[in-house]
Amino acid sequence: MENEIMVGIGGAAGDGGASTADNLALTSARQGLHVYVYTSYQSLIRGGHSWIRLRLSTQMVNNVSDQVSAMIALNQDSMDRHLQELAPGGLCIYNGDKVKPGKAPEGVQLCPLPVFELAGKDALPIMQNTVGLGALTGLLGLEFASLSSVFEHTFKKKPQVVKANVDAAKAGYDFAVKTYKKISNPLGRTGAKLAMVHGNNMIALGAANAGCKVYCAYPMSPASGVLHWMGAHGPSLGICVRQVEDEIGVANMTIGAAQMGVRAMCATSGGGFALMTEAIGMASIMEIPVVMINVMRGGPSTGLPTKQEQGDLNQAIGASQGDFQRIIMAPASIADCYTSMEEAFNLAEKFQMPVLYLSDLLMSEGHMTLETSFLDREFKIDRGEMVFEDDGKGQSYYRYKDTPSGVSPRAIPGVPNHLYVSATDEHDEDGVTISDVYTDPVVRKRVVDKRERKMQGVLAALPKPKLEGPADADTTIVTYGSTWGVVSEAVERLNKEGIKCNHLSVKFLVPFQEKEVTEILKGKKNIIVVEMNKSGQFARHLRAETGIAATGHVRKYDGEPFEPKHVVNGIQECLKGQKLVETGSVEPGWRTPHPPGPGVLSTSSTH
Amino acid sequence: MATAVAATPRDAKLYKPEVPPDWCPGCGDYGVLTVLQRACGELGIPNEQLMVISGIGCSSNLPGFFKSYGMHSLHGRSLPVATGAKMANHEMTVIACGGDGDGYGIGQGHFIHAMRRNVNLTYIVMDNEIYGLTTGQTSPTSETGMKTKSTPHGNPEGQLNPIALALAAGCGFVARGFSGDINHLKSLYTQAIQYPGFALIDVFSPCVTFNKQNTFGWFKERVYKLEDKGHDAANWNAAMDRSKEWGAQIPIGLFYKNPNPKPSIDAADPALQGQGLAKAKKLGLAAEQRKKLIEEYV
Ligand SMILES: Cc1ncc(C[n+]2csc(CCOP(=O)(O)OP(=O)(O)O)c2C)c(N)n1
Ligand code: SF4
Ligand SMILES: [Mg+2]
Numbered sequence: 001m002e003n004e005i006m007v008g009i010g011g012a013a014g015d016g017g018a019s020t021a022d023n024l025a026l027t028s029a030r031q032g033l034h035v036y037v038y039t040s041y042q043s044l045i046r047g048g049h050s051w052i053r054l055r056l057s058t059q060m061v062n063n064v065s066d067q068v069s070a071m072i073a074l075n076q077d078s079m080d081r082h083l084q085e086l087a088p089g090g091l092c093i094y095n096g097d098k099v100k101p102g103k104a105p106e107g108v109q110l111c112p113l114p115v116f117e118l119a120g121k122d123a124l125p126i127m128q129n130t131v132g133l134g135a136l137t138g139l140l141g142l143e144f145a146s147l148s149s150v151f152e153h154t155f156k157k158k159p160q161v162v163k164a165n166v167d168a169a170k171a172g173y174d175f176a177v178k179t180y181k182k183i184s185n186p187l188g189r190t191g192a193k194l195a196m197v198h199g200n201n202m203i204a205l206g207a208a209n210a211g212c213k214v215y216c217a218y219p220m221s222p223a224s225g226v227l228h229w230m231g232a233h234g235p236s237l238g239i240c241v242r243q244v245e246d247e248i249g250v251a252n253m254t255i256g257a258a259q260m261g262v263r264a265m266c267a268t269s270g271g272g273f274a275l276m277t278e279a280i281g282m283a284s285i286m287e288i289p290v291v292m293i294n295v296m297r298g299g300p301s302t303g304l305p306t307k308q309e310q311g312d313l314n315q316a317i318g319a320s321q322g323d324f325q326r327i328i329m330a331p332a333s334i335a336d337c338y339t340s341m342e343e344a345f346n347l348a349e350k351f352q353m354p355v356l357y358l359s360d361l362l363m364s365e366g367h368m369t370l371e372t373s374f375l376d377r378e379f380k381i382d383r384g385e386m387v388f389e390d391d392g393k394g395q396s397y398y399r400y401k402d403t404p405s406g407v408s409p410r411a412i413p414g415v416p417n418h419l420y421v422s423a424t425d426e427h428d429e430d431g432v433t434i435s436d437v438y439t440d441p442v443v444r445k446r447v448v449d450k451r452e453r454k455m456q457g458v459l460a461a462l463p464k465p466k467l468e469g470p471a472d473a474d475t476t477i478v479t480y481g482s483t484w485g486v487v488s489e490a491v492e493r494l495n496k497e498g499i500k501c502n503h504l505s506v507k508f509l510v511p512f513q514e515k516e517v518t519e520i521l522k523g524k525k526n527i528i529v530v531e532m533n534k535s536g537q538f539a540r541h542l543r544a545e546t547g548i549a550a551t552g553h554v555r556k557y558d559g560e561p562f563e564p565k566h567v568v569n570g571i572q573e574c575l576k577g578q579k580l581v582e583t584g585s586v587e588p589g590w591r592t593p594h595p596p597g598p599g600v601l602s603t604s605s606t607h
Numbered sequence: 608m609a610t611a612v613a614a615t616p617r618d619a620k621l622y623k624p625e626v627p628p629d630w631c632p633g634c635g636d637y638g639v640l641t642v643l644q645r646a647c648g649e650l651g652i653p654n655e656q657l658m659v660i661s662g663i664g665c666s667s668n669l670p671g672f673f674k675s676y677g678m679h680s681l682h683g684r685s686l687p688v689a690t691g692a693k694m695a696n697h698e699m700t701v702i703a704c705g706g707d708g709d710g711y712g713i714g715q716g717h718f719i720h721a722m723r724r725n726v727n728l729t730y731i732v733m734d735n736e737i738y739g740l741t742t743g744q745t746s747p748t749s750e751t752g753m754k755t756k757s758t759p760h761g762n763p764e765g766q767l768n769p770i771a772l773a774l775a776a777g778c779g780f781v782a783r784g785f786s787g788d789i790n791h792l793k794s795l796y797t798q799a800i801q802y803p804g805f806a807l808i809d810v811f812s813p814c815v816t817f818n819k820q821n822t823f824g825w826f827k828e829r830v831y832k833l834e835d836k837g838h839d840a841a842n843w844n845a846a847m848d849r850s851k852e853w854g855a856q857i858p859i860g861l862f863y864k865n866p867n868p869k870p871s872i873d874a875a876d877p878a879l880q881g882q883g884l885a886k887a888k889k890l891g892l893a894a895e896q897r898k899k900l901i902e903e904y905v
Binding site: 029030193194195196197201205208209210211213214216233234235236237238239240241242244245246248249250252253254255256257258259260261262263264278279282286372375376378379381383388412413414415416417418419420421422423424425432433436437 | 626629653654655656658659660663668670671674675676677678679680681684687688689690691692694695696698699716717719720876877878879881883884885886887890891892894896897898900901904905
């Protein structure tokens with residue numbers, strides 16, 4: 001695309017690559033450019049290698065794209081790893097005093113900076129990043145004023161630090177513009193007012209906007225960002241935030257809070273989610289609305305704590321004993337992480353059941369810009385049938401009253417004359433257990449039917465799935481969750497290349513909109529499922545729910561997210577008759593074989 | 608706390624629901640329940656202001672036999688559930704209860720952390736030194752050498768000391784009662800409910816069906832009251848010393864009550880300074896709050 005540029009920033013953890021990337025992203029966002037950022041990092045606090053890719057564009061973008069054209073190599077390792085990946089017309093910025101250049105690919109400009117001379121001999125080592133960022137700003141044709149305003153904003157209270165950074169950046173900017181060629185397609189400015197966010201703070205902000213009042217968590221990558229946001233903002237927003245001793249405690253505490261009538265939420269990743277599963281059944285049989293987030297990462301077990309996978313669908317589907325009612329939903333993008341919180345809490349409360357919300361590392365830790373006007377909106381709050389005050393009808397109140405919809409009005413504890421005890425044991429309409437002294441197969445059947453009836457109500461309340469792209473195409477790509485962004489782009493490219501296809505992204509996994517999905521897929525010649533796991537969990541689910549077996553499968557499970565090229569190639573292979581394409585990221589620079597090479601210091605890990 | 612104002616005492620019968628307890632005749636848990644009904648009556652707590660939350664076990668059936676709001680949750684999880692309930696509505700009086708297996712076995716991690724966290728709730732453990740509901744296996748408080756279904760050759764493991772554990776974990780109110788001494792137990796309950804922090808009452812509540820060793824008679828012969836021996840409940844070290852006594856002489860009563868308790872976690876939480884969170888009429892962010900939060904990302 002003409003109106004965009006892909007940047008890579010490579011360095012060791014602790015080199016300041018992340019803040020350099022943040023500053024570049026903010027600089028771009030301040031001039032109305034959309035940004036999407038994905039960081040491939042290792043589970044290390046210091047050392048190792050982290051490769052941050054930023055896509056800057058005049059339009060909203062939902063994936064990190066295929067190839068980098070401009071890069072800052074913060075250390076030798078990054079130079080050695082990534083120089084060969086740069087696209088023609090690209091450039092590589094590095095500290096000429098420290099880093100030796102490799103052989104640049106055809107059409108790639110090497111841009112060494114005399115950092116000592118530009119920043120001064122006594123400058124802190126971190127200033128090399130600022131000089132580099134200044135140079136990059138100049139060569140990409142971004143406005144220097146945007147960059148300096150970012151420093152002013154970041155170091156508000158320290159004018160000296162602002163000045164040191166602005167001076168160093170300006171030196172880099174001037175030197176680069178004078179010495180090297182600018183890229184051929186500078187991006188300019190748009191009128192958009194943009195916020196730079198990541199999925200975890202969208203989940204947290206969305207929860208707060210939806211009225212979440214109690215948040216519980218135990219730290220676990222890649223979900224901890226939600227806890228950090230809540231920890232920082234909870235006290236001033238009137239949200240009670242507890243870090244609990246383990247995820248069993250987290251789930252139970254969240255459920256205890258929700259029972260009292262607050263909107264309550266917790267978040268974790270697969271391992272923590274496994275510990276929560278007994279409690280999910282409790283929320284289900286007690287009919288307590290809770291929102292439980294699983295930010296998926298590479299599994300099984302500890303797996304890949306800092307890598308991407310959609311591997312916990314099976315776990316979510318089987319996440320408790322017996323036939324337990326729950327909603328399983330997966331947002332499709334970072335923006336959707338925000339708005340889906342509105343839906344999640346409303347569904348949970350209207351139907352009085354747990355909502356299992358599947359995010360993943362790609363969305364939760366991926367950064368992107370969103371229009372501030374998109375974020376600044378009041379959420380609709382629908383709490384369903386609740387009793388907040390003594391309505392004089394207490395005599396005939398049954399907490400688990402068998403109603404046509406299966407939903408029983410929920411009196412919150414504290415209301416006079418509506419007393420009840422909720423039990424994890426099976427219970428009758430009055431909440432009295434029928435598991436011990438009182439046993440009654442007829443009542444058991446009736447209350448199971450009552451709870452299950454709610455699922456019909458949920459189905460009727462869900463928004464209908466929508467097909468994207470040309471409706472008359474006989475090839476449909478089916479996805480769920482975060483693969484939406486990359487697949488949308490791949491589908492667009494394929495259509496441009498004359499391969500007609502469309503895209504169905506499924507948001508609600510349970511209950512499954514069997515009728516609507518079947519209607520959409522009926523008569524399609526090619527149905528190709530693209531998902532990020534080895535065994536095809538989503539394809540199996542689709543088949544179990546609809547009887548529709550996909551004709552082709554594109555899968556990735558190497559820890560790095562799909563890029564459009566993987567999806568495009570995979571779909572093309574499937575259309576040529578291949579049933580299963582297992583694709584991967586094969587860039588040599590992304591691999592770190594053992595034993596650790598020079599500069600790879602493992603001091604502590606993040607998971 | 609809802610009980611801070613001196614309320615008019617109420618009849619203990621008001622806390623009896625239609626459903627009668629289903630414990631074995633003679634089970635120690637009857638006493639625990641009756642005394643709780645009397646204590647709540649004495650403190651005059653309205654039924655709807657009480658939230659009684661248990662785990663799973665014979666003893667954990669208690670909320671079903673007590674007229675209030677309640678939850679009969681999962682095995683070992685009464686404390687996190689009760690903590691969540693307290694956070695969501697700190698104006699309610701929250702009482703957690705369950706068995707020795709529930710609290711000191713499967714729920715032991717939550718037990719320690721709930722005390723460290725200092726949630727303002729009362730925790731009653733019906734300690735029968737056995738797993739009753741699952742028909743008589745060894746429990747963390749079973750004596751070493753005790754023969755149970757799972758240890759027919761004698762329990763090879765050590766016996767947990769919940770009193771010492773509670774003291775070490777920073778619990779500000781540590782007491783032990785005996786279901787065979789109703790009036791004494793009632794005074795422990797009323798003190799515990801009024802204590803502004805986490806309060807533990809470990810109650811000897813014999814299982815007449817599966818524990819043939821630690822019977823009512825066995826306890827009657829051994830228990831003595833700390834207050835009769837001039838124990839100073841404000842002295843943590845003295846409490847720790849007393850907690851070690853087990854054998855011919857076993858102390859009951861108040862081991863320790865922190866004379867200068869710090870505010871409980873719910874009292875200190877900035878989000879819980881007004882009315883109970885669950886009572887909020889309008890949910891979601893105010894327009895100004897939302898704008899400010901979004902501005903952080905610009
Ligand atoms: C997760 C789980 N594991 C095991 C059980 C089975 N179980 C139910 S009650 C119980 C032990 C009860 O002992 P205790 O808590 O001392 O209560 P008591 O019956 O003695 O009053 C066990 C092991 C269960 N319900 N849930
Ligand atoms: S089995 Fe033991 S603990 Fe359970 S009810 Fe009977 S006597 Fe009580
Ligand atoms: Mg027991």
